[in-house]
Amino acid sequence: MRGKPTETRARGLAYAAVRETWEEAGLLFGRARLEDAPDLSGLTLFMRAITPPGRTRRYDSRFFVADAENLSNIDQPHHDGGGELLTLSWLTLDEIASLDLPLITIDALKRLKPFLDQGRLPPQDCAASFQYYRGKTWVEDEISPAP
Structure with missing residues (x-):
């Protein structure tokens, strides 16, 4: 977020993630119907x-993580042909390793893997990785969770 982080801005980013999940993958997060307001409590900022x-x-x-149980239509995603995905597939991290993905996506998945290997997601109060360039130097900071 630019400027001072606020709960309103954080909620806006979470809503954007939920909207993109619907628009691009046809998956309803945190609600039973599209017209319902999503419950964002199951969403965790993991990386930026x-x-x-x-x-x-x-x-x-921003990379958010959530348990798939928060998806109400996991077995029947909506697909009208207008999104970026032609088909939706669930893959293991080992299967994903063979795909041609952006390096930052690969990095996010590598950071997530230790949690998944333990059968859990990162806790909601975990610090998120924040990676960016400052001049010619790649910097990695942490975004601390709200108190």
């Missing part, structure tokens, strides 16, 4: 990364 300068496309990405 800003694409290095000079790239054709730059992103300021």
Whole structure:
């Protein structure tokens, strides 16, 4: 977030993640119907990364994690052909390793793997990794959870 972090801004980012999950994957997070307000309590900010300068496309990405039990239509995702995905597939981390993914996505999954190997997700009060360039140096900070 630019400026002072606030609960309102954090909630806005979480809502954006839920909206993108619906728009791009057809999955309803934290609600039974699309018109219901989502319950964001199962969503955890895990990582943030800003694409290095000079790239054709730059992103300021937030990576959220949540238990799949928060998806009400996990077995029947909505797909109208308008999203970025042609099909939705559930893969293991080992299966994902063979895909051509952006390096930052691979890094996020590597950071998540130790938690999943223990059969859990990161706790909601964990610090999130924040990666970005400062000048010519790749910096990794932490975003502390709200008190």
